[in-house]
Amino acid sequence: MLTLEDIQAAARRIAxxxxxxxxxxxQGLDRLLGHRLFFKAEHLQKTGSFKARGALxxxxxxxxxxxxxxxxxxxxxxGVAYAARVLGVPALVVMPEDASPAKKAATQAxxxxxxxxxxxxxxxxxxxxxxxQETGYTLIHPFDDLRVMAGQGTQALELLExxxxxxxxxVSVGGGGLISGIATVIKTLRPECEVIGVEPEGANDAQQxxxxxxxxxxxxxxxxxxxxxxxLVVGEQTFPIMQRxxxxxxxxxxxxxxxxxxxMMERLKQVVEPTAGLALGPVLMDYDLPQRLAVIVCGGNWMxx
Amino acid sequence: MLTLEDIQAAARRIAxxxxxxxxxxxQGLDRLLGHRLFFKAEHLQKTGSFKARGALxxxxxxxxxxxxxxxxxxxxxxGVAYAARVLGVPALVVMPEDASPAKKAATQAxxxxxxxxxxxxxxxxxxxxxxxQETGYTLIHPFDDLRVMAGQGTQALELLExxxxxxxxxVSVGGGGLISGIATVIKTLRPECEVIGVEPEGANDAQQxxxxxxxxxxxxxxxxxxxxxxxLVVGEQTFPIMQRxxxxxxxxxxxxxxxxxxxMMERLKQVVEPTAGLALGPVLMDYDLPQRLAVIVCGGNWMxx
Numbered sequence: 001m002l003t004l005e006d007i008q009a010a011a012r013r014i015a016x017x018x019x020x021x022x023x024x025x026x027q028g029l030d031r032l033l034g035h036r037l038f039f040k041a042e043h044l045q046k047t048g049s050f051k052a053r054g055a056l057x058x059x060x061x062x063x064x065x066x067x068x069x070x071x072x073x074x075x076x077x078x079g080v081a082y083a084a085r086v087l088g089v090p091a092l093v094v095m096p097e098d099a100s101p102a103k104k105a106a107t108q109a110x111x112x113x114x115x116x117x118x119x120x121x122x123x124x125x126x127x128x129x130x131x132x133q134e135t136g137y138t139l140i141h142p143f144d145d146l147r148v149m150a151g152q153g154t155q156a157l158e159l160l161e162x163x164x165x166x167x168x169x170x171v172s173v174g175g176g177g178l179i180s181g182i183a184t185v186i187k188t189l190r191p192e193c194e195v196i197g198v199e200p201e202g203a204n205d206a207q208q209x210x211x212x213x214x215x216x217x218x219x220x221x222x223x224x225x226x227x228x229x230x231x232l233v234v235g236e237q238t239f240p241i242m243q244r245x246x247x248x249x250x251x252x253x254x255x256x257x258x259x260x261x262x263x264m265m266e267r268l269k270q271v272v273e274p275t276a277g278l279a280l281g282p283v284l285m286d287y288d289l290p291q292r293l294a295v296i297v298c299g300g301n302w303m304x305x
Numbered sequence: 306m307l308t309l310e311d312i313q314a315a316a317r318r319i320a321x322x323x324x325x326x327x328x329x330x331x332q333g334l335d336r337l338l339g340h341r342l343f344f345k346a347e348h349l350q351k352t353g354s355f356k357a358r359g360a361l362x363x364x365x366x367x368x369x370x371x372x373x374x375x376x377x378x379x380x381x382x383x384g385v386a387y388a389a390r391v392l393g394v395p396a397l398v399v400m401p402e403d404a405s406p407a408k409k410a411a412t413q414a415x416x417x418x419x420x421x422x423x424x425x426x427x428x429x430x431x432x433x434x435x436x437x438q439e440t441g442y443t444l445i446h447p448f449d450d451l452r453v454m455a456g457q458g459t460q461a462l463e464l465l466e467x468x469x470x471x472x473x474x475x476v477s478v479g480g481g482g483l484i485s486g487i488a489t490v491i492k493t494l495r496p497e498c499e500v501i502g503v504e505p506e507g508a509n510d511a512q513q514x515x516x517x518x519x520x521x522x523x524x525x526x527x528x529x530x531x532x533x534x535x536x537l538v539v540g541e542q543t544f545p546i547m548q549r550x551x552x553x554x555x556x557x558x559x560x561x562x563x564x565x566x567x568x569m570m571e572r573l574k575q576v577v578e579p580t581a582g583l584a585l586g587p588v589l590m591d592y593d594l595p596q597r598l599a600v601i602v603c604g605g606n607w608m609x610x
Binding site: 043044048262265266269270271272300303304 | 348349353567570571574575576577605608609
């Protein structure tokens, strides 16, 4: 199980290599939405997302790694590439052949090698295990790893220092690494603060899993604009932490996610990705939410086309 | 003439109503562009642009104004609307009938009344003078007013405190209000720091005016993506200040302005308008520029369509 002490140790370990990200507020947005909102700006984190925290916390605990390897066509790829650069070792990232050239280029720009020959969404897990064996590089899982979760949780330590009297935190949920780390901090230090997960409608595997008491796997990759949370099932290790600490999971339709993203760009003047908009989504809907809310702005790796 | 003392007084006067905006940096952008860059984040100012500073400094010096009136289809409209709200008086903004509905709505959202009936680019100055007379409201000029210039200059006081050893400041130039205020501060307190104005190619009336020694008026409204600097001629009052303090004016083609805007969004994760991109433009070109450069990010009132 993940403990507060693990996360405090992670914070000390990664501190030299990450930003303590600011918290944004907007009086106009508060008036418009009827809540006091605090936006934790992880889109300003190294690599443009919180993923740098978890990847670094895992990588910095390895004994003389030869290199790092990961499966990702998103922010975890850049997190691992950055962690490898900090360690001074190579990084290899497995992506499906049909991943966007922009994502491949962004990962390469962080110094990683992209492996995509013959890779599909279906075979990529097998490919990465084989590559790890061949190269001797260490696999960094995007969420189902206590060291990764501990790294992601470090932002909640900052958040509690930055915002007094928080009543709830809204967190986008994919595999559950982010919310597991954050919930462990919040429920240990300030148990009265609600931890609310947010999933896209039609990709609510975490919600279903918590209701069923067992992990529920989606039958096919969900179609959603929130490309950071397209996992089929929450992790074996994240699930018990979510069961213990997450108060509830709510869902948001894609059109609300996009409207929330637009509002954050218009009012905060921040470039945020749709999955960050997802976390604000519930505030635009009819959910019963407390007054003082933190929204985790998970990333900003998005460009208008 | 404008003095440092005027600007220091303006800073004290407007301090309760404006943000001391942060300065952004990006190691990645510095590596890419080969300069140490400091971005003064006026897109995070009240109303999303520096214009709130000048409008407020003028408005706060009026004796019992009945209301404020302005001609603007851009950021000055919102600056004046905000200043009127601070004073608790009405604001009336004159815009051409064919100005975008989005701009009219944004100005109304700040509490101003938009007057556009029969208004064209050609007759709007006459319309606003007549309206001022009829209503008794006070006209706030967008740039050719020493109080407005003093307000805009206050950001340079902050900048010099925030960034040591600055070698140059890059400033977009329209009517010259922004650069007059900034140059007065820089050349009084740190004369060795270059003040460089930036104009779009084909809208270089300030550059021509400084070369000719007299104000040169463009024959028609310039077509440029940098919609914040579409003035025909610099001001009567800004011109002598620019002659005295501005080191040089450089020009940037629109495609470089857009590329610079894109880079700022991608690397800084900040929503900035094309006219802010214009100020970074020279760094992407062959101009001989010193190492440590401040870029004035004049505004962020822009949305991807």
